Amino acid sequence: xxxxxxxxxxxxxxxxxxxxxxxxxxxxxxxxxxxxxxxxxxxxxxxxxxxxxxxxxxxxxxxxxxxxxxxxxxxxxxxxxxxxxxxxxxxxxxxxxxxxxxxxxxxxxxxxxxxxxxxxxxxxxxxxxxxxxxxxxxxxxxxxxxxxxxxxxxxxxxxxxxxxxxxxxxxxxxxxxxxxxxxxxxxxxxxxxxxxxxxxxxxxxxxxxxxxxxxxxxxxxxxxxxxxxxxxxxxxxxxxxxxxxxxxxxxxxxxxxxxxxxxxxxxxxxxxxxxxxxxxxxxxxxxxxxxxxxxxxxxxxxxxxxxxxxxxxxxxxxxxxxxxxxxxxxxxxxxxxxxxxxxxxxxxxxxxxxxxxxxxxxxxxxxxxxxxxxxxxxxxxxxxxxxxxxxxxxxxxxxxxxxxxxxxxxxxxxxxxxxxxxxxxxxxxxxxxxxxxxxxxxxxxxxxxxxxxxxxxxxxxxxxxxxxxxxxxxxxxxxxxxxxx
Amino acid sequence: xxxxxxxxxxxxxxxxxxxxxxxxxxxxxxxxxxxxxxxxxxxxxxxxxxxxxxxxxxxxxxxxxxxxxxxxxxxxxxxxxxxxxxxxxxxxxxxx
Amino acid sequence: xxxxxxxxxxxxxxxxxxxxxxxxxxxxxxxxxxxxxxxxxxxxxxxxxxxxxxxxxxxxxxxxxxxxxxxxxxxxxxxxxxxxxxxxxxxxxxxxxxxxxxxxxxxxxxxxxxxxxxxxxxxxxxxxxxxxxxxxxxxxxxxxxxxxxxxxxxxxxxxxxxxxxxxxxxxxxxxxxxxxxxxxxxxxxxxxxxxxxxxxxxxxxxxxxxxxxxxxxxxxxxxxxxxxxxxxxxxxxxxxxxxxxxxxxxxxxxxxxxxxxxxxxxxxxxxxxxxxxxxxxxxxxxxxxxxxxxxxxxxxxxxxxxxxxxxxxxxxxxxxxxxxxxxxxxxxxxxxxxxxxxxxxxxxxxxxxxxxxxxxxxxxxxxxxxxxxxxxxx
Ligand SMILES: Cc1cc2nc3c(=O)[nH]c(=O)nc-3n(C[C@H](O)[C@H](O)[C@H](O)COP(=O)(O)OP(=O)(O)OC[C@H]3O[C@@H](n4cnc5c(N)ncnc54)[C@H](O)[C@@H]3O)c2cc1C
Ligand code: FES
Numbered sequence: 001x002x003x004x005x006x007x008x009x010x011x012x013x014x015x016x017x018x019x020x021x022x023x024x025x026x027x028x029x030x031x032x033x034x035x036x037x038x039x040x041x042x043x044x045x046x047x048x049x050x051x052x053x054x055x056x057x058x059x060x061x062x063x064x065x066x067x068x069x070x071x072x073x074x075x076x077x078x079x080x081x082x083x084x085x086x087x088x089x090x091x092x093x094x095x096x097x098x099x100x101x102x103x104x105x106x107x108x109x110x111x112x113x114x115x116x117x118x119x120x121x122x123x124x125x126x127x128x129x130x131x132x133x134x135x136x137x138x139x140x141x142x143x144x145x146x147x148x149x150x151x152x153x154x155x156x157x158x159x160x161x162x163x164x165x166x167x168x169x170x171x172x173x174x175x176x177x178x179x180x181x182x183x184x185x186x187x188x189x190x191x192x193x194x195x196x197x198x199x200x201x202x203x204x205x206x207x208x209x210x211x212x213x214x215x216x217x218x219x220x221x222x223x224x225x226x227x228x229x230x231x232x233x234x235x236x237x238x239x240x241x242x243x244x245x246x247x248x249x250x251x252x253x254x255x256x257x258x259x260x261x262x263x264x265x266x267x268x269x270x271x272x273x274x275x276x277x278x279x280x281x282x283x284x285x286x287x288x289x290x291x292x293x294x295x296x297x298x299x300x301x302x303x304x305x306x307x308x309x310x311x312x313x314x315x316x317x318x319x320x321x322x323x324x325x326x327x328x329x330x331x332x333x334x335x336x337x338x339x340x341x342x343x344x345x346x347x348x349x350x351x352x353x354x355x356x357x358x359x360x361x362x363x364x365x366x367x368x369x370x371x372x373x374x375x376x377x378x379x380x381x382x383x384x385x386x387x388x389x390x391x392x393x394x395x396x397x398x399x400x401x402x403x404x405x406x407x408x409x410x411x412x413x414x415x416x417x418x419x420x421x422x423x424x425x426x427x428x429x430x431x432x433x434x435x436x437x438x439x440x441x442x443x444x445x446x447x448x449x450x451x452x453x454x455x456x457x458x459x460x461x462x463x464x465x466x467x468x469x470x471x472x473x474x475x476x477x478x479x480x481x482x483x484x485x
Numbered sequence: 486x487x488x489x490x491x492x493x494x495x496x497x498x499x500x501x502x503x504x505x506x507x508x509x510x511x512x513x514x515x516x517x518x519x520x521x522x523x524x525x526x527x528x529x530x531x532x533x534x535x536x537x538x539x540x541x542x543x544x545x546x547x548x549x550x551x552x553x554x555x556x557x558x559x560x561x562x563x564x565x566x567x568x569x570x571x572x573x574x575x576x577x578x579x580x581x
Numbered sequence: 582x583x584x585x586x587x588x589x590x591x592x593x594x595x596x597x598x599x600x601x602x603x604x605x606x607x608x609x610x611x612x613x614x615x616x617x618x619x620x621x622x623x624x625x626x627x628x629x630x631x632x633x634x635x636x637x638x639x640x641x642x643x644x645x646x647x648x649x650x651x652x653x654x655x656x657x658x659x660x661x662x663x664x665x666x667x668x669x670x671x672x673x674x675x676x677x678x679x680x681x682x683x684x685x686x687x688x689x690x691x692x693x694x695x696x697x698x699x700x701x702x703x704x705x706x707x708x709x710x711x712x713x714x715x716x717x718x719x720x721x722x723x724x725x726x727x728x729x730x731x732x733x734x735x736x737x738x739x740x741x742x743x744x745x746x747x748x749x750x751x752x753x754x755x756x757x758x759x760x761x762x763x764x765x766x767x768x769x770x771x772x773x774x775x776x777x778x779x780x781x782x783x784x785x786x787x788x789x790x791x792x793x794x795x796x797x798x799x800x801x802x803x804x805x806x807x808x809x810x811x812x813x814x815x816x817x818x819x820x821x822x823x824x825x826x827x828x829x830x831x832x833x834x835x836x837x838x839x840x841x842x843x844x845x846x847x848x849x850x851x852x853x854x855x856x857x858x859x860x861x862x863x864x865x866x867x868x869x870x871x872x873x874x875x876x877x878x879x880x881x882x883x884x885x886x887x888x889x890x891x892x893x894x895x896x897x898x899x900x901x902x903x904x905x906x907x908x909x910x911x912x913x914x915x916x917x918x919x920x921x922x923x924x925x926x927x928x929x930x931x932x933x934x935x936x937x938x939x940x941x942x943x944x945x946x947x948x949x950x951x952x953x954x955x956x957x958x959x
Contacts (some may be wrong), residue, residue, distance in 0.1 A: 036564055037545075038566035043544060050513050054493065056493070089859070089861065111568055139534070141549075142539075143538065143539030143549075146539075146543070147542055149543075149544070150541060150542050150544065153543040154489065154521065155492065157543070158513055158519075158522075159491055159493035160491075164488045186492035187492055253536065280546065399531070400531070400548060402531065402533040415738075415739070419488075421619070425736060427533075431811075432548040432551065436546040436547070465884055466887045468811055468884060469884050470558075470880070470883055470884075471810070471872070471879050471881070474869045475866060475870055480518060532810070532811070532812040559883045
C-alpha cells in the first residue's frame with residue numbers, strides 16, 4: 001500500500017473533473033484525479049483518445065475533449081485510472097495545511113498495480129457525473145433491455161452498433177434522437193421509436209423558446225437538427241405510447257405497448273429506454289452532504305453554492321453530479337470549483353479569483369434559459385408513465401433484490417414512510433448496486449404514496465464501500481493505518 | 486447470434502478466454518462489449534430472483550454485467566478493459 | 582398547553598423500549614413511546630442479531646437463558662416473523678492457548694451450575710462446519726442459541742405495539758424530566774407529557790436522560806461496525822466466533838454473510854449528543870482478516886455494506902436495570918454494551934414487574950443503576 005498526500009483530490013475525470021483539475025493545477029497545487037474508467041473523458045468523452053484520433057461522425061461530439069485531456073500531462077496532476085473509491089473520511093480540522101481533512105480510500109484495479117491506496121488531501125472535488133434515470137415497466141430487467149445511453153456507450157467505447165430488425169428505442173429526450181442518428185450513421189438499424197414525450201408539451205414550452213435560443217444558440221440549433229433528422233430517418237415512429245411491457249423467457253423476445261387506443265406487439269431483440277439523466281449522488285450521499293430535490297429534474301443533487309462548495313467544509317461538487325446542466329456547463333462549473341478550491345487553500349487571492357471566476361459565471365448563467373427550456377420540454381415522466389400495470393409481478397423497482405413495485409407499495413401501506421424504511425422492510429436497495437438503480441424511483445414512489453414532498457421523503461442512506469469490494473482487496477489495507485486520527 | 490456489429494474495423498487485437506473458449510478482441514473493448522458482440526444474453530443469474538441478468542447501463546451503475554474475471558467474482562464487466570490473456574467466466578456470483 | 586397523560590412514558594423506541602411498552606400495555610397500562618428519531622433507528626437495527634448465551638458474563642447468563650424460550654415464541658406473540666433461528670452459536674479455538682481458555686471456561690461455567698456450554702472436538706467441529714479452516718482445534722458450543730433478523734424483529738415489535746394501542750411518537754425528543762403532582766412531567770419537542778412512571782430505554786443517550794433526574798450513570802457511546810457481503814451459497818449454519826479474536830460471523834437466510842466483532846467506527850456528535858456512526862475502512866479490514874482466518878473462501882466474497890451503529894457501553898459491560906435513586910417513578914434499562922439484542926424479549930416483562938413492584942426470580946443486583954457511585958448503590 002502506498003500512501004500519498006496531495007492538495008486536492010478530484011473524483012471523476014469527465015468534463016467537470018478535468019476542468020477542475022486544470023484550474024487547481026494552474027495555481028500550482030497538486031492534484032490526484034481518480035476515475036473508475038480505464039480512460040479519461042467521462043461519459044460524454046468516453047474512450048476519447050481513440051475516438052478523436054480516428055475521427056468520423058462520432059468524433060464530432062468530442063469537441064473540447066483534446067484540450068481538456070491535456071491536463072493529464074500536467075506535472076501537478078496524477079491520474080489514477082480503473083480506480084474505485086471505497087470510502088472517504090472527513091475530519092473537522094482547523095489547520096488544513098498540517099492535518100489534511102480528507103482521506104480517500106481507493107482501489108487501484110489496474111493489472112500491474114492492483115491494491116488499496118489511501119490518499120490524503122486538503123480538499124475534495126466530487127465530479128462523478130450523471131447516470132441514466134432507470135425506468136420501470138414489466139420486463140425491464142430482461143436481458144436485452146438497456147438504457148439508450150448504454151447503447152451509445154457501447155458505440156463510443158468499442159465501436160459496436162445494434163443491427164437487425166428488432167431494435168427499438170423508447171422514451172424521450174435529446175439523447176434518444178442523438179443515439180438514433182449515431183446508430184444509423186454507423187450502419188446500425190432501428191426498427192421503431194416509441195415516443196413517450198407528451199404531445200402538446202412543445203406548445204406549452206414555447207414561451208421559453210426565445211430566451212433559450214438567445215441563451216445557447218448552438219445547443220438549440222443542434223437540438224433542432226436532431227429532431228429534424230430523426231423525423232426524417234424513416235424509422236417507424238409511434239407517438240403517445242403507454243403501457244410498455246417487455247416479454248421473453250431468458251431475454252427479450254417481444255414488446256407490447258399501447259398507442260392511439262390500440263395494443264401493438266413487435267418482435268424485439270434490443271429495447272433501449274431513456275427518460276433523461278440524473279445526478280449520480282452515491283458519493284455525495286456517502287459523505288452525508290445536504291441534498292436538494294429538483295422538481296424540474298425530479299432528482300436530488302448535493303446542495304452547493306454556484307462555486308460548488310457543499311455543506312461539508314472541504315468538499316466541492318462540480319458537473320452533472322451537482323445537477324444536470326450538460327457537458328459544456330459541467331466543464332465551466334468544474335473550472336469554477338477548481339478556482340474556488342484554490343482560493344480556499346490560499347493559492348489564489350480574492351481579486352484574482354474574481355477576475356477568473358466572473359467570466360465563467362457569466363457563461364454559466366447565460367446558458368440557464370436553454371437548460372430550463374430542455375428541462376421543460378423533456379420534463380421527466382411520472383414513475384408509472386411507462387407502464388399502467390403497477391401490480392404486475394414483473395414490474396421491478398430493485399433489480400438486485402428483485403423487489404417489485406407492488407411489494408414497495410405494500411411496505412408503504414405497512415408504515416414504511418421513507419426510502420430507508422422501505423429498504424429495511426423489503427431489502428429494496430440492499431443488493432449489489434447499493435441502491436443506485438432504485439434510489440431515484442424509490443424517493444418518487446414514497447413521496448407520491450405518502451403525499452409528501454420528495455425533499456421530505458428523503459433518499460436511501462449510502463454506506464461504504466462505494467462499490468462492492470472483494471475481501472481479498474480489503475485485506476490489503478493496513479489495519480493500524482489511520483491517517484485522520 | 487449477436488445483433489451487435491463492429492461499425493469500425495478492429496485495429497490491433499488481443500486474445501481472451503471466455504468460458505473456456507479463445508476469443509479475439511480489441512483493446513478498446515470492455516469485457517461487457519465483447520460478450521455482447523459474441524451474442525451473450527445472460528451474463529449471470531440474479532441471486533435474488535433466479536432469473537438471468539445482463540448489462541443495462543454500460544457505465545458501472547446497474548451491476549447487471551457481473552462476471553468472474555481473472556478469478557475475481559462479481560466484477561463489473563463494463564468497467565474492465567480487455568487485456569491479452571484475460572480469463573472471463575459468465576454465470577453470476579459464486580464463491581470460489 | 583395541557584399535557585397528554587399516560588400511565589407510562591417510554592423514552593426511546595429501540596427494541597428495549599418497544600419490548601417494555603408492549604408488555605406494559607398488555608398488563609393494562611396506557612403507554613406512550615417517545616422517540617427522538619424513528620423506531621429502532623440506532624443500535625436495534627444496526628445489531629448483528631445474535632441471540633447468544635455462549636460466553637456471556639456470568640451475571641447475564643441466567644437472563645439470556647430465560648430469554649431463549651421467549652425468542653422461540655416471539656413471532657407468535659408479535660404476529661410476525663422475526664427471522665429467529667436456533668442455529669447454535671460456536672466459539673472456535675485456533676491454537677492450544679485458546680483451546681485451554683475454552684476448557685477453563687467450560688469448567689468455570691459448570692461450577693456455576695450451567696450445562697448449556699459444551700466443548701466439541703476438532704472432528705466434531707469440522708463435521709458441523711466443513712468450510713472452517715483446518716488449523717481450528719475445537720470449540721465451545723451452545724446448540725439452542727441462535728440469531729434473529731434485527732430489522733424484521735424491530736418491525737414486528739413496532740407493529741405489535743401499534744396494534745396493541747401503544748402511542749408511538751417519532752421525531753419527539755425528550756428534553757427534560759421533572760417531578761409533578763401526578764407523577765413525572767416530560768418536556769418534549771412536541772410539547773409536555775405527564776406520566777405515572779417513565780422507563781429510560783434511550784440506549785447511547787440513556788445517560789443524558791438519567792442526568793435529567795440527577796442520576797449519574799456513566800455510558801460511553803461506541804459506533805460498532807458491521808460488515809455485510811453479497812449473497813453467497815450457504816456454507817455456515819451456526820453463528821461463529823473465535824476465542825482470542827474479535828469476530829462474530831453468520832450467514833443469513835438470504836445468503837449474505839454478516840461480520841462483526843465490536844470494531845469501532847467514529848462517532849459524529851450533534852447538538853443533542855451522538856448523531857451517527859461513521860465506519861472506518863482500516864478497522865473493517867482487521868475484522869475481515871479475522872473472518873478470512875476462519876473461512877479462507879471468504880477472500881472471494883464482496884463486501885456490499887459497512888455500517889456503524891451507536892450503542893451505549895457501560896464501564897463493566899453490563900446494562901443498567903432498575904429504579905432511579907433520585908426520582909421515584911423513573912426506571913432505567915440501557916447501556917446494553919453491544920449484547921442486548923438477545924435480552925430484548927425478557928426486558929419487557931422484567932421491567933414491567935419492576936414498574937408494578939412485583940417480585941420475580943431474576944437476580945438484577947449486578948445491574949444496579951448506582952453501582953458506579955462512589956457512595957454506593959440503592
Ligand atoms: C449515458 C449518458 C449519455 C449521455 N450522452 C450525452 C450526449 O450524447 N450528449 C450530451 O450533450 N450529453 C450527454 N450526456 C450528458 C453528459 O454526459 C454530461 O452532461 C457531462 O458528461 C457531465 O460531465 P461530468 O464531468 O459532470 O460527468 P461525467 O462525464 O460522467 O464524469 C464523471 C466521471 O466520474 C467517474 N466516477 C463516478 N463515480 C466514481 C467513483 N466513485 N470513483 C471513481 N470514479 C467515479 C465516472 O466514471 C466518470 O468518468 C450523457 C449522459 C449519460 C449518463
Ligand atoms: S452494465 Fe451496468 S454496471 Fe456494467
